[in-house]
Amino acid sequence: MTTIIAFIFVFGLIVFFHELGHFLLAKRSGIMVKDFSIGFGPKIFAYKKKETQYTIRLLPIGGYVRMAGEDGEEIDLKPGFRVGLELSPDENVTKIIVNGKDQYVNAQPLEVSHADLEKDLFIEGFEDFDETKKVRYNVARDAVIIDGKIETQIVPYDRSFGSKSLGKRAATIFAGPLFNFILAILIFTVLAFVQGGVVTNESELGKVVPDSPAASAGLKQGDEVQSIDGKKTDSWTDIVTIVSENPGKDLDFKISRDNQTEDIHVTPETVKEQGKEVGKIGVASPTNDSFGAKISYGFTQTWFWISQIFTVLGNMITGGFSLDMLNGPVGIYTSTEQVVSYGFLTLLNWTAVLSINLGIVNLLPLPALDGGRLLFFAYELIRRKPVDPKKEGMIHFIGFALLMVLMILVTWNDIQRAFF
Template sequence: MHNTLLTIITFIFVFGILVFVHELGHFFFAKKSGVLVREFSIGMGPKLVAFRRGTTSYTIRILPVGGYVRMAGAQEDESDELQPGTMVTIQTNAANEVIRLNASQKKQTLFQGIPVQISEVDLVDGLWIKGYENGDETEIKTFNVNHDATIIEADGTEVQIAPKDVQFQSAKLWQRALINFAGSLNNFILAIVVFAIIGLLQGFVPSNSTTLGHIVDNSVAQKAGLKEGDAIQKVADQPVKNWTELQTMLQSRPGKETKLVVKQGSMTKQITLTPATIKSNGQKFGQIGVQQVVKRNISDRLLYGFSGAYTTAANVLHALANLFHGGFSLNKLGGPVAIFANTEQAAKAGFISVLLLLAFLSINIGIVNLLPIPALDGGKLLLNFVEAIRRKPLSEDKENMVQIAGFIFLMLLMFAVTFNDVIRYFIK
């Protein structure tokens, strides 16, 4: 029970930071570009907490598996369209402009609110409401709406209306592209900071050279004659320039006889060994039982922020490149269930392991979000690129079709990955 609670708390902590930092990137650059951010949400589903600061409503929602920045006029923004016949309550200022509009079905009242049955409304260009006041159907009245008016939506969340001049599409193309890229940018920055913290806390950082550190007793490496201080230059006739390449090559050869070119002191020699086969998450990896050389000076520990992030990014990109190598398999992907399972292992291993998981996931999310798939940030950047080439955006209908197709694809993939993860981690 204690371990489960610790895992849940750690999962919410890790996922909460990842979502907050990612969405904060979109939020910051949207604000700087003059785009109205109507809502900043952590979590999905029904809201637990909501409050307003300035022109933005901040909400925490019940499901800790995502979040969003709701920018005026963007794909994620819900329409404020009020259908004819809808009953609302409005609140006006001294100039008789509507400053608050209650469209909620919940029992919320506005001070000195005026009941109005909507006949027509324009909250984007003209900024007016037409309707019957207090049930009097003999006269249609027109109410001007203040540019900064707010609307209480069906679920009770109060957000600012979205006039045309503060909508996402009103920003310059380069600003919209920067807003779309900013979430991943923040994830990369977070990973750099976390890796630097790890270096400072643990007192040492791994070197990315191909020089061997500790050799595990009775390991494949020790039995083959490898020693601490040896530098591996080639694996299976392929040159390796750093630890990442060395590790990748060895992991790709489980149970396969492998020739190494090794520099021992002033001599270069060939050593043949067979990496042991290690199974993890339904996949097989080669392992010979060697560890990296570690560095302990303060500058290397701080610079580990960059080197650790770079190494992790290279590994993620390599994994993406090999996603279809040897046949596509859902076991090569992981969703929230896989993250939860890895969080459980990290929580048991200690705080440093949790930080490593946080940094890895931050790089992972940053890169995956930049893939040119509709509904991801990379898909939006692709549309920005198409707009730059065409010198005009796609029509709203075509863009919506692309985004909907991408969303359906991602939902189907997420369902398949989650189902596969449940079988992998909890049934088999």
């Protein structure tokens, strides 16, 4: 049960932040957002506020923000349609009833002769279906079309995704991955404050374990190690390397303490790690507990993981691709199960790394991903005109289908690794 809760927390948080980036930039650009969904498939929870429906869905394979004008959805009232109109006190159309007119007894019957529900926002026709009574009404910007039990809000052209400048469209798409990186920065920063400091690679000693070889020899936290057995130490890594390679051997630590140099002899205890003997003296790595170090840690650690992930991607390209290199929802679940055993702080760190992963993967220039859409925007910038929407939509559809096939293969591979 703990693993399930942890998985929902991790998955929900990183997908929520990704979609929140799209959502906030869309709103800021004046784009109507129709759906904000976590997950795909059947709805588990749905809530509508103003023009946006917020949903949680069954399949934990991502999420989406559906913006007006992205899906090619058009509302077309052709001449001859018989509809019912509900009007505001100033006689602007607020509801256009296509089906189910009998439930709106006060609706004004109208046979449509012409309508524009995108730019000029009007509807013309014959009142009471009488061709001698031609009328024209202005349509409210938030008017809805009712088709039985389905209500669809009209989309004025200036509220659609396609009406916005190339810069605003690109920023709205890029905001999803960007918010994944922002989430990672926030998590790493919180971890730095909770843990009380940031691990550094300075050539000095951190906390000394009581009754350890270091404590018994007289080493103290903050001691700057200049050399060990005559070997210069410029970093914590140097100290760890020398100690690990000399289990049970008397080592001469030359340290600086209170502006004075001392020689202290320490004998590392012998510990078995991964089948071989290594030396340990009972000292933790040094930390920097300054406010600036804790704040900067969020950025430096995020950049570290970005570079690590790009290194892995490079190795996948040059060294050959294998499904074993990828993890789907099942693989992430089994990995989360292991991470949970190490505690909540480790789970937070895992969440940050996954968030960076999601951000980078979404920036790959592949159809149906954010990177693929940004590639089309780059093409539009160069050619000075957009790609045909139907062609672009078909490419993204094929890309999405291929991604779903890959997801199924990866998930099956995850199941085999986990249970067989």
